[in-house]
Amino acid sequence: MNPESQLRPYPTRRSLLKTAATAAVAAPLLSACVTGGKKDDGEAVATGAKTADNPLGVKADAPLEVVVFKGGYGDEYAVKAESQYTSKYPQAKVDHKGLQKVGEAIQPRFVAGNPPDVVDNTGAGRLDIATLVAANQVSDLAELLDAPAFDEPGKKVRDTLLPGVVEDGTFAGTTVALNFTYAVWGLWFSKSFFAEKGWAYPATWTDMLALCATIKKSGVAPWTYQGKYPEYINDPLLGMAAKTGGLDLVKAVDNLQPNAWKQDGLVQAATAFAELAGKGYLMSGSEALSHTEAQAAWCQKKAAFIPCGSWLESEQKGIAPAGFDMVMGAVPGSAGDKLPVAAVQAASSESFLVPAKAKNPAGGQEYLRILFAKASAKAFAEANSTLPAVAGATDGLTLSSGLGSVRDAVTAAGSGTFTYRFRTWYAPLAKAVDDATGELVNKRLSPADWATRIQKAADALAKDSTVQKYTR
Amino acid sequence: MRHGRWRFLLGALVPALVLHVVFVLSPYAQAFYLSLTDWTGVAGEARFVGAGNYARLGGDSLFLDAVRNNAVMLLVVPIATIALGLGLASLLRTRRGSAGYQIVYFFPQLLSLVVIAVLWGFVYNPNTGLLNSGLRAVGLGGLTKSWLADPAFALAAVMAVLIWSSVGFYVVLFRAAIDAIPAELYEAALIDGAGSWTTFRRITIPLVRESVQVAFVYLGIAALDGFAVVQVMTVGPGGPDGATEVIGLSLYRNAFTYGKFGYASAMGVALFFATLTLAILALRAGRKDRLELA
Known part of the structure; x- marks a missing residue:
């Protein structure tokens, strides 16, 4: 064995210093990457005229991007709501993404300032909602809550939800998320x-x-x-x-x-x-x-x-x-x-939110209005034996013993729910x-x-x- | 001709270097910078907070638990693994059928660490696990424990898995080093009347010293990590009550659960320096008295 041919397992003082110096010079150049997202607020936001039929002012041909957690409940219920959206706005192109790791996929997009229009921030890899709120990355859904419910005439979206749902998505007085399921x-x-x-x-x-x-x-x-x-x-x-x-x-x-x-x-x-x-x-x-x-x-x-x-x-x-x-x-x-x-x-979970920097925020809210409609929630309850956040969504359904007991518990509690x-x-x-x-x-x-x-x-x-x- | 050679070398090196800079060096550099900010991981901007994140590390009891656990692992895992590896490798030198054993020892190396952690999680199950069932079967039911849920045993249980999963690799590494020792040395020792323990202590150990040293560095780094096994296997994870918390897990939780990327980066930088110091110390310690054999 020739010791000369062996690799020297330790760095010399000189090479260590050289590497350190190179790193120090390179650091400020490279560090520009992560937080280099533009604070560009001037980008065009798609809006249309508000009418009785279009209370949120959706621009009919603006594309809509929806990112949904595809976990235990699948994502068919979200796709169904999307097809209803396109039947109402046939010119709109809907881009659907059903993912298991929602956080990983949308985190860089939040940082870069080009998030999707609707995000279902759910699942093991979800982003911490309080952090998103603190970073001003989510938008106020007040307009949606006060808009007329999609398929319950005379009611506002706010009034169709189970007790506590609006509060669950409210941070510092602003409702920024709507949870779709009720646990x-x-x-x-x-x-x-x-x-x-x-x-x-x-x-x-x-x-x-x-x-x-x-x-x-x-x-x-x-x-x-x-x-x-x-x-x-x-x-x-x-x-x-x-x-x-x-x-x-x-x-x-x-x-x-x-x-x-x-x-x-x-x-x-x-x-x-x-x-x-x-x-x-x-x-x-x-x-x-x-x-x-x-x-x-x-x-x-x-x-x-x-x-x-x-x-x-x-x-x-x-x-x-x-x-x-x-x-x-x-x-x-x-x-x-x-x-x-x-x-x-x-408490409700499965949080849907409309990012603050979404390009089509009106479309995002309109999508949520359709998703939180009674018919859509009922279909979800039927398919997943889970209580949705919409009141009365299980009316008329034959429920399994577990879900039936959950519904009975909610009914018995009345306003006595807490979280x-x-x-x-x-x-x-x-x-x-x-x-x-x-x-x-x-x-x-x-x-x-x-x-x-x-x-x-x-x-x-x-x-x-x-x-x-x-x-x- | 010479010209073309340079072009070829450049063509071969540049893509690799670019990838290395973009995906390895740049994240390192960014982590250093981010550790001085309050970046949340989702904001487009980060506020500079100076050394604030590093100051917090000292008051974070869970992080201190993690440092303590990593220090214990650093003491136990490399020494136990190397002792077992050397012992088995030198037994293999003298026994027949050793090739078969060598392959068997290497098996854990073929499994992903996550799979190993899941399997050992089943082994440690207090009611149906292999370990407790085995103890009960041989009449030692009194020794059964809730291994991963008892703070006195949880870290030991994790370390046992780390050692089990890495011994095989070091058996192979040390076996190769032992094979490189000239057989005459062993023969001479035998003629001089040396027993197998003396041979092991006086010949094998001094001559595989360099391999052992490298093994110390690798195992030390593995002991400073431990994230995968802890995350998959332990209660909490990192529990019970911080008993198996490791720095990597604290870092992960702060970044991805709490949205404190700046603080998590500070942990990462601290870990980086700990690892670097360890590597340099370990390699320097055995720098002298290198032996020449041939």
Whole structure:
């Protein structure tokens, strides 16, 4: 072996310095790329005359580009709305893109200042909506909300939506996104399994603990949860807290008020879940299971309850055995609650937005008006067994047991729906809450420490001047 | 003729250099610049914030968890992998049928890291996983753990996967280095009455030193990363409660979930310097006493 022929594995001092110097010279030249997007506001925006038939002033021949998340719901419903758009404006050319990674595709276009006209910012790779708002990349949809509904004469678009949908898309007083699907959170169980065992769904937490004792004695684990993603067990916990403390509690949390996380309602709910874990009512091993694994175990009747949103039924298609008849119940309450026992946590998702720099914003809004029409929503509900954000979209449809229970829960709740906004407003706080709750239900954190820890994270966020704050 | 040769060389080099500059050097340079801004990843402009992002790193408890975990990985993963790799490679030198084993050891290298992480996620499943089922089958049910959900074991479980997935490659690398050692040295040692441990310590190790050194650099870089396995396999991911957080994951979350590209770039730049320092230190450490064999 000849050592001379070996590569010298380390750089000499000179070559290192030379490289560093070259990099330093090149840096300012190259760095122009990322943020070099023009702040060109003078570009022509397509508009037409506003008439009763064309309330948003769509320019009939302006092209429309729609980017849709093609996930569990597919993108046929969006294509259907597009063909309705073209039948109304035959000269318009519609460019449809159904993607799985919406964020990756549209992020560079936002930066470059040439975004599409409608974006369905959904799916694992979606862009953080609060960040988009802070960067002024989304437009105000007020005009659309006040426009007449597409197929419900005499109603404004605003009035056709389920409670909370407009608020969910509102940031600092401006509605910038409309969510197409409506999710409700609760506790799921198999109706047939419960009937067979003679168990009744509990309305209060005391009854829940009593039932859990019975269930455990029969050899079934009372609860399981999607431990790999602790946010799932967070939802019933925060739901119980909201019932106890009412909307004031929820608002205090969202508005980052001092000691918001130390409110009685939250500490009580945390104590309840610590007790659930302490009494061994959570299926052992749940803490390490992914959502698919935990939900499969639940479908195999290894556990009686699982917390989840209303998408669970479609997610378990083909996994839940025939006759499983899953239904969702509202999170149990307790004596002296400020919200009724039927109150449910409900929020819309699948956010459609019209970028601020869209070339055909009127067309984008008109497209959303067509998409959020009752007929379009009904077709969506039928195809995907998911509740759309449009009120009454499921009227007259024969619903599966899960979706039927979700609709009944929404009806029973009436105006008693609530939702926390901090999750979309402040993603880092959501992470802190998830981590703390994961520790709480694994008996590594006491309820008092849980509250203290999250409060510390919330205080740090409130003090951070680089984060845009929202209030409700 | 000479003229044409230059033209040919240029024609062959320029496209590669241009690609390298545009897709490798330029992003590096941009990351340095972006780390000094508050760029959100979706805005057309970025505000210059000076060293503010770097100042925040010190107060970010999750980032500090990540640094701690990467430091532990940096201590454990290279040493364990190299020890196992060297041990197996020198066993292969003396045993028959070693070629077959060499191929078997190399198998994990053929799988993508994501696939490995998914498979090991199944192995670690507390209720139905291979590991706990195996322990129960041999009567060691008391040792079963919720491996990835227990903060005391989660990082170890991740490191075990990293080591498992890379040992095979280093067995092959060290085997090649050992094969290059003249057989006379081993024969002479044998005649002098050296046992296999003495032979390993006095002959094999000094003569594969350079390979080990290179292995340290590669493994050190791998230990500073760990993103893919952690992202796919762990609770949270990065949990429970930051127990398996790594710098790469913090960076990814800040950039793509929180929309803080400026801050994430600062993490990337910090990681860049950590990696560079590690590489230089590791290569300098063993620079002296190079042996000449032939």
